[in-house]
Amino acid sequence: MTDARTDGQLAADLAHEAGDILLTIRADFPQDGDPKDLKSAGDLGSHDFLMAALAQARPQDAVLSEEGADDKARLSAERVWIVDPLDGTREFSERPRDDWAVHVALWEKGKLTEGAVAMPARGVVHSTVAPPPLPDPHDGPLRLAVSRSRPPVWLPTLVGALTAELVPMGSAGVKAMSVLDGTSDAYVHAGGQYEWDSAAPVAVAAAAGLHTSRVDGSPLVYNQENVLLPDLIVCRPELAEQVLAAVADLGL
Structure with a gap:
């Protein structure tokens, strides 16, 4: 490893930073632009950032990304980052909807060990580092x-x-x-x-x-x-x- 952060903190930081990139792409995109182009710009911008950041922080690890080629070398790797650079491209393209996310997870030796879900338009990142306590049960229909x-x-x-x-x-x-x-x-x-x-x-x-x-x-x-x-x-x-x-x- 070349980055001193824990895997959990790295996941949370990268999800947050990718979210900031997506917010900038969304804000800078022309109001009359084609939503398909906004989706593509978001997917590519977040993917490129995450791939570069993981290559720098964890150069020995494999990565599986929705937007990248599937390198089957991951099947023999002990550590694989599984990322969705932009989950909810439709909602991302429908400004000002906020129900879209960035996913960054780490799989190690057969199980998920860390993960983070950023909801950038809401300013929220949930992660395995400090997951929030569950709210009290809802008093009403499921x-x-x-x-x-x-x-x-x-x-x-x-x-x-x-x-x-x-x-x-x-x-x-x-x-x-x-x-x-x-x-x-x-x-x-x-x-x-x-x-x-x-x-x-x-x-x-x-x-x-x-x-x-x-x-x-x-x-x-x-x-x-x-x-x-x-x-x-x-x-x-x-x-x-x-x-x-x-x-x-x-x-x-």
């Missing part, structure tokens, strides 16, 4: 974080089974962190994701004491040859049994 733009076809059935109310929002990281900050009680996804979509949110959520798993209750496994990791559950620990049972009945 609140389910869901996609604001692509709700799954099975959602009404799950809502009925859990007697839940919906909390629509953007990126996967924001949804997962909404359980951590008390905006929602559970996030269930079964529509297709990749390792970079969930690695950092899962690392932070688990460090804070939340339940994290596949929809069948099995562990989430990272740094696989096939980076598709299509489903997950993040929820308050006391709700895990109830949520898993309801999801099992869906046959996902």
Whole structure:
């Protein structure tokens, strides 16, 4: 290592710094510009920064980024950074929406060990360094974080089974962190994701004491040859049994 910071602090710092870059790109982009170009500028700007910063701070480590080529040498590496330079490109391009994020996670020898999720437009970074305490249980219906733009076809059935109310929002990281900050009680996804979509949110959520798993209750496994990791559950620990049972009945 060539950087004295701990891995956890490095993850938090890089997520924050990438977020600052994204805020600048967003602010400087012409108001009448094509949203597709803003998405591309954000993806590339954040990715380039993270790759350069990790190469300098941890030159021996492998990196898996949504925006980069997948170097299969990572499969034999002991340490792999899994990053999503811009989670929620659609929301990023829809100014002034704030439900987008930056993900930086570290996988070591078979498990996630550190992670950070920055929500730059909100001025918030959640990380494994000092995860916040879980808020008190919500006194009311279970609140389910869901996609604001692509709700799954099975959602009404799950809502009925859990007697839940919906909390629509953007990126996967924001949804997962909404359980951590008390905006929602559970996030269930079964529509297709990749390792970079969930690695950092899962690392932070688990460090804070939340339940994290596949929809069948099995562990989430990272740094696989096939980076598709299509489903997950993040929820308050006391709700895990109830949520898993309801999801099992869906046959996902």
